[in-house]
Amino acid sequence: MGNDHDGRVPFRFEVIKKYPQRGPLHQYRLAAATTFTCRRCGKDKTSKLAxxxxxxxxxxxxxxxxxxxxxIWEIKAGDLGDSERHAELMRLLQGLAREAEVEQARSALIARDSRFALLSSSALTMLATAEAVADGFALKMATELDWSAAIIGLCKAVELETGRLIGEPLRDAASGRDLAIDLADRDFSRMARFCKGGNPIELGAFAHFVEAVARSPRSANSPLASILRSLILRWPRSDWLFAADGFAPRVRTLTRQYRNPAAHTTLLTEAEYRSCAEAVQGADGILWKLLAAVEPTRR
Known part of the structure; x- marks a missing residue:
């Protein structure tokens, strides 16, 4: 019998056709229906395809x-733009866990740390979905493709909260203001378009804007920079947003090390999922830093 750990086919499987490899997945047609245990769903299956x-x-x-x-692999390896790829992966992620499993994960998160209850419903649902998917897959020996989808979910939760806590207040405060200067500036135009009713912006664009406000000399003439400064006057712990080791660097690490590889053809492991989860929702996670940074003055 061949060794099933080194790529050789075990004796009971008689392969008659080998299909083209798709990423890490290789499909085979067998001469006879053969029973095996699927390492993803955990069920015994009898089939001529393995x-x-x-x-x-x-x-x-x-x-x-x-x-x-x-x-999942076809989305990761396809030619969609980043925003479309993220959206498709999110759609698939949400189909990987049953509603009851997501609800159970949501309750477990809040029981573990009461700060989860401070998040928006959409962000908490995203985290709970990623958690439900990851926990289920850990028990079923999932492939790296599943971990990639769960990592996208963690990063999406940060994007949703950033939009709620920074983007929406800035947009509301900028309502009716003349943003022509920002619309013409490469560092501020994306946020300006959002504030003028454009599509929500992605996490990397938030980081770029916050960093530009803190570093660009042109921020002195930016209406949006002035509006943001007015907002943070009521946020005593907002210095983290603009610090050299604060929001922008943390987001850059999150996107470069986790989200972008997960959305493309890199295969990510359970260890990388756990590392990403720690960066997002660990004791010193970016979500808690963000919530603290925008908390108004305590009376």
Whole structure:
């Protein structure tokens, strides 16, 4: 019998056709229906089709799980723009966990740390979905593709909270203001378009704007910079937003080390998911730093 850890086919599997590899997934047609345990859903399946992860025959997938993971891979390897790719991955992520599992994860997060209850419903749901997906996959020996989708969910929660806590107050305060100077400035135009009714901006654009406000000499003439300064007068712990080791560097690490690789063809592991979760919602996570930074003056 061949060794099922080194890519050789075990004796009971008689391969008659090998299909083109799709990322880490390789599908095989067998001469006869053969029973095996799917390492993703945990069910025993009898089929003439089997899919090996990284050609390891001790990591077989059933055809149903192959279809779901292939969808994730095709999005990651496709030619969609970043925002469209993130949206598609989020749609798939939300289909990876049942509603009851998400609710259970939501309750567990709040029980673990009461600060989770301070988050918006949409951000908390995103975190709970990522948590439910990750916990389920950890028990079912998931592939790196699943961890990538869960990492996207963690990063999306930070983006949602940044939009709620910084973007929306800034947009409201800028209502009716003349932003022509900002609209013409490369460092401020993206935020200015959002404040004028444009689409929500992504996490990296938030970081770029905050850093430009703090570093660019042109911020002295920026209406948006002036409006933001007026807002933070009521936020006594807002210095973190503009610090050299504050919001922008933390977001840059989050996007470069986790979100961007997860959205493209890099395969991320459980260890990287856990590391990302610590950066997002650990004891000193970016979410808690963000909440503290925008908390108004305590009376």
């Amino acid at each position: 899919v090996a992860i990284h050609d390891k025959w001790d990591l077989l997938l059933c055809n149903a799980c192959y279809g779901r993971l292939l969808s």
